[in-house]
Amino acid sequence: MAVTVFHNPNCSTSRRVLEEIRAEGYAPEVVEYMKAGWTEAGLRDLLARMNASPRDVLRTRGGQAEELGLLQDGVSDQALLKAMIEHPVLVERPIVKAGDRAVLARPAERWREVV
Numbered sequence: 001m002a003v004t005v006f007h008n009p010n011c012s013t014s015r016r017v018l019e020e021i022r023a024e025g026y027a028p029e030v031v032e033y034m035k036a037g038w039t040e041a042g043l044r045d046l047l048a049r050m051n052a053s054p055r056d057v058l059r060t061r062g063g064q065a066e067e068l069g070l071l072q073d074g075v076s077d078q079a080l081l082k083a084m085i086e087h088p089v090l091v092e093r094p095i096v097k098a099g100d101r102a103v104l105a106r107p108a109e110r111w112r113e114v115v
Contacts, residue, residue, distance in 0.1 A: 056104070058092065065090055
């Protein structure tokens with residue numbers, strides 16, 4: 001099964017998940033989304049596979065989401081997606097995709113739900 005990890009190498013949870021996936025014998029495609037960025041279509045696809053909304057994967061730690069006013073009630077999904085495209089750090093990580101499913105691997109062990 002093809003496995004893709006949307007990875008931030010500066011994140012210890014992301015590094016742990018990638019290490020565990022490789023230890024299980026998978027050779028995942030690694031997408032360093034902080035370098036590659038996001039597209040609206042790509043984010044929408046992942047969210048559909050996760051059965052999630054943009055708010056479900058919004059990174060609230062670090063303060064940038066608050067600074068941009070994204071934690072306020074009433075911020076639309078479209079506004080969140082736009083912000084995530086402009087500021088890739090706003091997407092929580094790691095996200096693991098396998099087959100037609102994806103999961104935010106927090107806690108790290110959640111990656112096993114899709115492989």
